[in-house]
Amino acid sequence: MRDMSGEHVQAAVASCVALLRTAADRDWTAQRAGRLEWDCHATAFHIAEDLIAYAANLAGRAQNDYVPFDITLDEGTDNEGLLHVIETTGALLTATVRTTPREVRAFHPYPFRSANREGFAAMGVAEVLLHTHDIAEGLGLVYEPPAELPKFVLTTIFPHVQRESDDHWGTLLWATGRGDLPGRAPVTEWRWRNNLVIPTDRLTLQGVTPAAAADLSAGGDGGFTWVGGGPFEGTREAAGMVLNAYETGVHRPEFGLFVLVRKEDGRAVGGMGFHGVPDEDGRAEVGYDLVEAARGHGYASEALSALSEWALARDDVQLLCATVEAGNLPSQGVASRAGYVRATAQEAGEGEGEEGGGEDGALQLYVRGGPQQAA
Structure with missing residues (x-):
């Protein structure tokens, strides 16, 4: 799967500037930006602030907070000058995304306190699209971005949101409290969700986004560089389960698929994850596989231990099962x-009196977190 993150940032900024330039001769401070409390000028400047902040955190490898600086406009900067600032900050984020290694993660507060280059690109694109919409609404303009941009945002940082057919733009507006969808309640509070990463001594377990799941299930690499040329078949099947859950609106990314990536060289060695969310008794099933070339090194046990400890620390998980x-x-x-x-x-x-063995003894059930282990 070719990484198009930088191109998406570039395209989002271009669509924003092209529209707003048609109204550059108007007073942006006199119009409120859609449903926001800000005026259109403040909202446009906020786009630039977001773009440079994301570029700075990713380029600076910030780990605990935003890089501590602000940007300001020179006194007397007109709307055309402000658009130049948006273009420039967009170019900086684009360049940063394109030149940052895939394994780098930097600080972002929600929800897991980090994001990779794809996550920062998706957040930047989201800010550009949504606030361009706000400004357009305030100025009485019509805005609809290129279709691939809201799709990129939804499948990267809104994995919990079911899209409305092929209307990615309408779905994104609804998911962020800016529009309505038939049969769905209005959204009053929302957050995007960067993927979860769980570290071990030698690996990182990297949560798979719907976009990556779609590529994996179709025979692609999901954006990962694999030992042995590609994942084992079980990982592709699990990716298909993630994609199905996303398309039906029941996907919870914490209980999806993780790719196991070796820290020493950034190569993926296997897949591991859950077959769904915990049931009403707090029981969840796990599955795992490794590419053949990575077996025999203890990677699967190391990853399963870390994933299990993470899950059992949650209030909604009481028992983990592996068949x-x-x-x-x-x-x-x-x-x-x-x-x-x-x-x-x-x-x-x-x-009564039998040991768990599954149908006809062909399968065996293993559990962790049950009463017998707490005794």
């Missing part, structure tokens, strides 16, 4: 080393 084929001894070993044990008959839903 393993009876003859798959390596996979059973992965579960055991990650703190899982063979399930009791009660946990497996079988008869």
Whole structure:
């Protein structure tokens, strides 16, 4: 999957400036920007502030807060000058996204306190599109960005939002409290969601966005560089599950798919994740696989331990389950080393006095977090 993040930032800024330039001779301070409290001039300047702030955090590898600086306009700067500032700050974010390695993450407060280059690009595009819409509304202009831009935003940082058919722009406006969709309640509070990353000693577990899931399920690389040339089939199947959940509006990114990326060289070695959200009893099922060239190094056990500890620290998870084929001894070993044990008959839903083994003994159920482990 070719990374188009920089191109998307560039296209968003171009669409913004092209529209606003048609009204550069008007007084932007006299008109409120759509539903915002700001006037159109302040909103346009805010676009530039966001673009430079994202570029600075990503370029400066900020880890704990925003880089501490502000930009100001020279006294007497007119609307045309302000548009030049938007173009310039947009070019800086575009260049930063294009030149930043994929594995770099920098500070952003919501929701997991970091984002990669794709996340910063998507946030920048979102700010440009949405605030251009606000300004256009205030000035009585009509604005609709290129269709691929709201799609990029939705599939990257709004994984929890079900799109309305192919109307990505209408869906994004609704999801950010700027529009209505038939059959859906108005949105009054909203946040975007950058992907979750869970570190281990040798790996990072990188949450897969709907955009990456679509590419993986179609046979692509999902934007990752894989050991051995590509993921194992189980990872592609899991990506298809993520995509289906997203398209039906039930996807929760914390309980989706993670790609296991080796810290030493940035190469992906496998996939791991959940088969869905926890049920009403707090039970969730996990699955995992590795590419053949990465097996035998303990990566799966290391990753499963970290993912399990993260999940069981949540209030909504009480028990984790892994279903393993009876003859798959390596996979059973992965579960055991990650703190899982063979399930009791009660946990497996079988008869009294039996050990959890699944249908016809072909599958075995391993659990972590159950009562027998707390005893």
